[in-house]
Amino acid sequence: MNAGVSQLKTGPLQSGTAFDSLAGLIRPRSVMIVGASTTSGTLGHTTVQNLIEHSDFNGQVFLVNPRGGQWQDRPLYTSIDDVPAQEIDVALLLVPANSALATLEACAAKGVRYAIVFTGGFAELGETGRQAEQQMLALAARTGMRLYGPNCAGMTMLSPRLGLTFSTEFRNDGRNNKLSRIGLVTQGGGLGRSLMQGNERGVCFSRWFSTGNELDLDNADFIQWLAQDPGTDIICTVIEGIKDGERFVAAAQAASRAGKPLIALKVGRSDFGKRAAQSHTASLAGDDVVNDAVFSQYGVIRVDDLDEMLDVASLLSRVGVQFLRRLCVYSSSGGAGVLSADKVGEAGLTMASLAEETVAEMAKHAPSYAALTNPVDLTTKALVDPQLASKCLLPLFNDVEVDAVLYPITSNYAASTEGMVRNMLEVAKQAKKAFVPVWMSSRRGPAHELLVAEGFAPVYSLRNAMQALKRINWYAEWRARNRDRGAKSADFSGNVSVAQLPSNEAQAKTLLMQYGVRSPKESQVQTADEAAMQAQAIGFPVALKLVADGVLHKSEIGGVQLNLWNEAQVRQAFAQIMTAARANGVADDNIRGVLVSEMITDGVEMLVGVHRDVVFGPILSIGAGGVWVEVEADVARCRLPADRTLLEDILDSTRIARRLASYRGLPARDRSALLDAVQNLVALFLSLGDQAQSLEVNPLVVLNNGHGIVALDAVIE
Incomplete structure (x- = not known):
């Protein structure tokens, strides 16, 4: 057994925040392929090819097929028992679902540390499959063998190159591209493969873990590993369901501590999507508003589609984490400049105000009829004079009021566009600010390929460009807010003796009074x-x-x-x-x-509630209350525990928070008393333990400053 494996925690991790080092999986010394085949085109044949011919793997390889024979100069052992080795690091299983358990039993007896089960047909198909998974999980718990999958596409590493996968496309992964430092974790293989083929547009992932049904090892394990990986700067994940919220949060915090942005696409947001996720990987899709709140709380950059993930990841990999709110649009088309300005406003970003010196410097080179305010329009003169681009671009990068320069390329004029782009890149490569080329034409060409080759992966619409800039700016702001916060949380200690939970409003209010939340x-x-x-x-x-x-x-x-x-x-x-x-x-x-x-006739009606989410545990909700709570839909959430600063942040993210301040002669409301009450209600809920599923005070009326709050109604379930 290699040195790294001997230090690993034994047995699968069901909950908690301990993580396996994954040393024997990521850098194995020995690999066994069960279901290896000599028949070209089969999964068993492709898997062997990926390991032996397309990987830089120098360890031991053992091939198993019940028919025996040879794979080139390697023997095919007829059973796992015949393999002349003990303590094999990784076994790849290409066997039918109904023989998976017996195969895993044989692997455990052989001392296999990690088993990657490619086979589908388990929990995603119903109760019989779920029972089979439970038997597999019990085997893992008993033997200490870790399970990857089932129903997965395996693992792809490009530095050093290692393909523990049956994909025929592994041989093309990362070829002819500068090796990136972006890691990828997906449950499904199809969406992951789509992202991996982003290398065609200049976005390359250096590691890809496709985790499938996540019976044992899950996305949190691999996010946490990527957070520690010196070869990874950015982590992307496509999630169908989160089974252990605590471990996911721990992995997200590990990425944050390492300074590595975590970009997540959570599918299964709608009721339709949730049902599809169940049939695909039998995952628990979760309550999406809770997912959204937790992602925001822990600095996870949430994206809505694959192209957005590629745009955000590629831009982050090139410019790093920056504030990207103040934009300058630089173009050779007046219409494109105006459309870009519209999209900037729609995204909640800002058109930068250019300094007088910037405009004066551009005026030395631009034609007299060019528009040199923001958006900058050099007209078609930029196409016939490629040098004009570089002369007018440099002042924009030097302007302290500009965070990023957006360049919409509306059309492909072959050599003219290529020359203009080449000159612009010479300037952009030396700049410390973000340069965002937007390829708007449906026709590719040399200029497009030049952007890809030089590491400036183009975005394919103005809307997508704004979304990517908005996401990165949000993350920069989140990191600035949370830099000094650390892991400290409020002290919600306290205990209340409750023989039986309240079953009506009067009893609930009596309990609230013990925690300092008064009633009328x-x-x-x-x-x-x-x-x-x-x-x-x-x-x-x-x-x-x-x-x-x-x-x-x-x-x-x-x-x-x-x-x-x-x-x-x-x-x-x-x-x-x-x-x-x-x-x-x-x-x-x-x-x-x-x-x-x-009757309390004056004050701002708020809702304060805590409920126990099936994935993430206690979740706090704060927002507009009263009888119109569903109609207003003005509620913000966070996972508990949370410190006072976070409580203020989520309160301020609601629209109703503005009504707590003095406005047009109206008195300010008692914001401090509201936050005190929130902390007290959280303390009460947590002290009740698992017997309480939810606590809601609605409305909680916030009175004038200095007069406190009043709980008009309360329910504890």
């Missing part, structure tokens, strides 16, 4: 007479609300009556609430009475 003046009553008496004591107007175990949305069944101004109205409202409750099937045994509550 109110009293629980059993009769209309008691309601009238308590209303008089509290002071009109009042509200009446049904108290019934298990009833979460009281207003929907007529269980809430507001703005009651006298005893007669209170008595009538009490009777109406009881009648409505019974009419809607609320059992008498579950009715605990009615709350008589003071």
